[in-house]
Amino acid sequence: MTVDCHTHLSTFDHPGQSFTAIRDSLLATMAQQGIGCALVYPDSEPGTGVSDLDTTEEIVRPCPRLRMVGTTPIPLPDSGMIARLDALAAAGTIAGVKLYPGFELFYPDDRRCDPVYELCVRHRLPVVFHSGETMGEAWREPYNHPDHIVQVARRFPALQVVIAHFSQPHLEACRDAVLECPNVHADISGLAHPEVERLCGEKAIARILEEVATRKPERVLFGTDWPIGGVEEHLRLVAALPISDEARALLLSGNAERVFALGRPLFPLPMGESSDSWTRPGSGGCGTSRGAGAALRRGGCRPPRSR
Numbered sequence: 001m002t003v004d005c006h007t008h009l010s011t012f013d014h015p016g017q018s019f020t021a022i023r024d025s026l027l028a029t030m031a032q033q034g035i036g037c038a039l040v041y042p043d044s045e046p047g048t049g050v051s052d053l054d055t056t057e058e059i060v061r062p063c064p065r066l067r068m069v070g071t072t073p074i075p076l077p078d079s080g081m082i083a084r085l086d087a088l089a090a091a092g093t094i095a096g097v098k099l100y101p102g103f104e105l106f107y108p109d110d111r112r113c114d115p116v117y118e119l120c121v122r123h124r125l126p127v128v129f130h131s132g133e134t135m136g137e138a139w140r141e142p143y144n145h146p147d148h149i150v151q152v153a154r155r156f157p158a159l160q161v162v163i164a165h166f167s168q169p170h171l172e173a174c175r176d177a178v179l180e181c182p183n184v185h186a187d188i189s190g191l192a193h194p195e196v197e198r199l200c201g202e203k204a205i206a207r208i209l210e211e212v213a214t215r216k217p218e219r220v221l222f223g224t225d226w227p228i229g230g231v232e233e234h235l236r237l238v239a240a241l242p243i244s245d246e247a248r249a250l251l252l253s254g255n256a257e258r259v260f261a262l263g264r265p266l267f268p269l270p271m272g273e274s275s276d277s278w279t280r281p282g283s284g285g286c287g288t289s290r291g292a293g294a295a296l297r298r299g300g301c302r303p304p305r306s307r
């Protein structure tokens with residue numbers, strides 16, 4: 001069962017639609033493309049074109065094929081934010097925590113982030129960093145460069161770290177971080193976007209993914225950045241990689257299931273839902289389907305190039 005570990009409920013290509021309708025569009029896309037489970041990332045701030053923490057929790061909760069991660073702005077808005085994430089983690093509601101360096105002007109190794117990392121270690125949740133291209137403004141990219149993320153991984157060896165978007169266009173730096181640090185992973189979300197292919201080069205993307213998926217097959221995760229990233233295009237990118245069947249299976253599902261601990265039910269069982277319909281740990285899935293800054297600043301992590 002393929003896991004898309006990086007999606008958003010975003011009005012990017014669903015203008016005027018409710019987040020509930022966008023969620024249903026995501027579920028339909030997943031059904032079409034054979035995606036068994038998707039992780040939904042909220043925006044760290046309310047009122048943008050991407051669902052915030054509260055909205056995401058409400059909308060994702062009824063859908064066994066969807067899981068969410070938590071998030072917070074940095075600096076932490078108040079002392080209650082960690083308590084809130086703590087409660088969400090304890091209840092099994094969140095499968096990780098995502099931070100947005102670059103969108104927000106902090107570095108991952110900023111000590112103000114430490115309470116988030118400590119929380120993740122406490123609950124065995126991964127931390128995901130937005131990395132690479134940010135709002136089409138290159139001056140933001142140093143904030144989320146893999147070199148800073150590696151510092152966090154070294155300081156918190158028990159923390160599982162995921163670099164989003166393979167830090168495109170900084171693919172080599174991301175590769176080096178994954179190869180160097182045993183607790184650093186990377187997702188491939190956005191790499192099959194036509195503009196990213198143009199910027200980084202299709203062959204260069206394929207070559208570097210082949211290298212990392214071959215040398216560290218347990219550390220590369222499938223993701224799309226839907227709705228900005230196309231699911232079909234990303235599946236095609238993975239299908240074309242000259243890697244072993246085992247490495248491909250890890251990339252498409254096994255690594256996400258392990259890193260985000262997707263084998264455990266994340267929400268209390270809905271009324272009338274049999275526990276038998278939930279995936280048990282180790283069974284390799286995500287549950288049973290019952291059916292299939294600025295407003296756009298995180299319409300996914302990549303705003304439209306036209307902006």
Ligand SMILES: [Zn+2]
Nearest residue numbers: 225300301302
């Ligand atoms: Zn994203």
